[in-house]
Amino acid sequence: MTLIDKTAAIRAATQFLKQHFSVQEIDAVLEGTTWVATAQIVAYDNIMLEKIRIDAVTGRLEGYELPGYA
Numbered sequence: 001m002t003l004i005d006k007t008a009a010i011r012a013a014t015q016f017l018k019q020h021f022s023v024q025e026i027d028a029v030l031e032g033t034t035w036v037a038t039a040q041i042v043a044y045d046n047i048m049l050e051k052i053r054i055d056a057v058t059g060r061l062e063g064y065e066l067p068g069y070a
Helices: 006-017
Strands: 022-031 034-043 046-055 061-069
Antiparallel strands (some): 046 061
16 A cells, blocks of 8 residues: 655645635644645635645545634
């Protein structure tokens, strides 16, 4: 089983987020076979946190959540 690396996970999350937001900072942590990327984004003049889950095997977006303000 080949896993995508951290750089590829961050790239995928950034491409997704840039469709709607300005991305300030982003990092990713591997949890089992899922990358969890946490990004600071600017939304409506507020800096917020967004979490994006990416399947480490397929590289597909599994889900995302906007947990709150940074």
